[in-house]
Amino acid sequence: MKNDIRKIMIIDDNEDIVTMTKAMLEMRGYEVSVKMNIVDLENAITQVSPDLIIMDMLLAGADGREICSNLKKDSRFTSIPVLMISAHPNAEDECLQAGANTFLGKPFEMQDFFNAVEKSSLVKKGN
């Protein structure tokens, strides 16, 4: 399964979270690229061409759900699975509605995080 997802793009404005999740994913052998703002996001995604996007629901100056929704509408990105993370556990429904493939509430267990990443790959496979 691990083989299905190689490149993961993390979109989050919180440096600590980014660093921590990047370390976890790299520990597992994923190739991680980070985007800490949404400036020129589409180009960045196009450039990286990730197998999975991990995104916080609340970004500085932007709503993760809106970004997700836009990506999913864009034929270039619609096939890329999105794992959305939030400190608001009740946000799950809204995130899934916005097109996120998987949702994980903060704080999370490391194992749960890995499970969520792998679960997202199954989604991609189904697509």
Add this chain to the structure above:
Amino acid sequence: MANLVGDEVKNGEDAINETELFRFMADHAGDPFILMREDGSFAYLNNKALEKWGYTREEAQFLKVPDVDAIYNSEKYRELFHLCRQSSIPPFKTFHKNKTGHIYPVEVTLSGLRAGGESFIFAITRDVTTRKKNEPDIINALRKIEESEKRFLNTVQQAPLGIAIFSGNEFIVTQANNAYLLIIDRSADEFIGHPIFDVIPEVKEIVEPIFKEILRTGIPFYGNEFAVPLKRSEKTEKAYFNFVYHPLKDEDGKISGIMVVAMEVTNTVISKHLLEESEKHFRNMIMQSPIPMTILRGNEYIIESANKAMFENVWRKSEEDVIGKSILEVFPELKEQKYPELLKTVFTSGETHSEKESIAYVEGNDGMKRFYLDFEYAPLFEPDGKVSGIMITVTDVTDKVEARKKLEDAEERLLLATDGTGISTWELDLLTERFVHSPGLAVIFGHPPSRTITHEQLRSQVHPEDIHDIVEKAFEQGIKTDLYKYEARVKKSDNTICWIRKQGKVFFDDDGKPLKIIGTLRDITEEKQLQQILQESESKFRLLADSLPQQIWTADTQGNLFYFNQNVYDYSGLTPDQLEKGGWIKMIHPDDRDDNIKAWTESVKTGKDFLYEHRFLRYDGEYRWQLSRAVPQKDAEGNIQMWVGSSTDIQEIKEQEQQKDYFISMASHELKTPLTSIKGYVQMLQMMHEKSEDSFLRNTLNTMDRQIKTLTKLIAELLDVSKIKSGGLNFHKEHVEITALINEIVAEVKHINPNFEFIVRANEKVMVNLDRDRIGQVLINFLTNAVKYSPDSKTVEIRSSVKDDNVIVEVRDFGIGIGKKNQEKVFERFYRVEGRDERIFPGFGIGLFIASEIIRRHDGKIHLESEVGKGSVFSFKIPIQS
């Protein structure tokens, strides 16, 4: 009449019999002794009289004074008789005539006497022939004799008595007067000169043997109410006679015929028979009468007869013990009562005596009994006007009198009682102004009880201000409505003021004119004072209630609000009328209304305190949060009398709370991100050093991870609380098999608390509609609490059961337990059991608050049973199809 002569002579003899001596002396006296009746017949003649006159004793029975006295015809004799009764008469002379017609002068001494109720003349005569010889009186006397004889014949002929003479063995009628012919209804020609039994054969059978007997023996026969059949006017009927058949002797002394003197008494006899019948009937009636009666005879009051009612109801003695005895002998107890005296008075005066409700003590076979009797003593008269007996009639009115006495007693007691209770009674005659009252009324007005108060006096003591405003108005009203009622001040005789309540009923005549008022009067000073105190206390309470910043209200036992303090009016802008007519319900925010009414109804029904947060509409249209609380006021028996409620404006508190909840929400959210990062690093380090030799490093990382988990849970709970407050707690219900869920949760808790034993008794597999995570959260909370508060015991029991479409899950521990007063609070926010050592029992305690909210949202109930030192049972019950 003839028979009477005979009888009376006999009776005279009887009377004299009693004194044999006098009789003997009289019989053998040297001068004739003559006792004459008013009718001129002789009641007694001594031997000398008979000898002088030449009659036998039998013959003398038919003699009358004119027969033996040449001077005194019946008219003269009557004058003499009456003269004799009035005064004493000096001796005088007259001429006697013997049987042979010899006339001789006699000197007569006489006197009147009464015996046996009858008047007589007693005379002693002396033949003075020797002295009076040749006296010219003789010529007169002789002349008179002739006249007398003529008169006799005439009298016989005209006499109302039937007189007839029968001669010889054939009994041929030789003479018969008109009366006799009338009696037998035959003419003189038919009768006279014929044998009697040829003319009236119907009497032969009865009369002939008697006639023959007279012829044989010469003894006269007297018939009294003697019945003979007589054919008269072609009809044979029974006729009754009083008569004498008297033998007639010829010169040789041989019986040659019979003289009959007869008087028909048929009518008398018939009427007597009728009378007897009616008497019998009357007697029967008396005997059957329910009114006790008795007849006493003689001055010894011998009980001649008495009826059943007398025997059974009054005397209570048997007939044989009473009849024929003196009443005073049978009932000696009467001697000590007034009755013998009364009997005597009636007996001697001949006047009826009657009395009502007289007390009599009578000893019957069943003992002495007291009676109240209405009785009458009626004298019974003999034909001669003498009282011979007394008829007593009695009506037993004991029951009536005793009932009345009881009533009188009761009335008196009522009077005493009413006076005793301070209620006096009065009656005012509106026509005469006559005022009658019980003694208590005088006391109320400050007078001695013996004082009689007039109506004028009563009015003069009423406070002048009250006379016009109250008393007169009450009177006008009373005349209109027949109910007279007022309360007024009275100046007592000692100048102190008291309050009275006077009330009465007005009575009217047929024309609607008021006649009188009857009523009561009571001193109500104390009542008034209490009322005043009460009013003062009430106004104090109102003042107090009005000055409170809260809204205060009261409700009756049915939950209807009836009092509101000023604040309620000020806040709502509603009028008292609007509020009392259910306006308060409209004050409540529509979203809170239904639940509010439900909660209030529940409190009213169960008597449990009412506590509710809701929004009230202010006069300016703003809804503000209120915390309302109502507690029931109970009487000594614990019955609810009313509810007192208050509503406190908690709008600002609410707002602060919302800010706080928002803050909690924000803070906990903000906490999550750094926590996520720490947690991530710790878990990475754990993974990296999983197999490290450095146990300190491993333990430290494990501890950090555990503490981060705790911190995570606390943050989650804080968020839940803020969500509960904001209504943002969401549920995802699905059908879950409850036993599997229990086992899953137990395994999870057991993993963290491996040294505890969890005994699960849940066999039934029931699918329940619930939020898996939230109910799981409740179970975790119950189980972790059980572990947390069981410092010594290491056992926790979990049990599930199904009852009435509900599933019940219980978690039992054997720990420190929770005291009664805290049991209700454990489900409140931020409560924690006060432990022996609080350091051992950490936690915010908000878990149970969240749990109770979760169960409530499942339409279920959360419950706690606990005993300090023994442990607790936390349970919840939720509907299977919630």
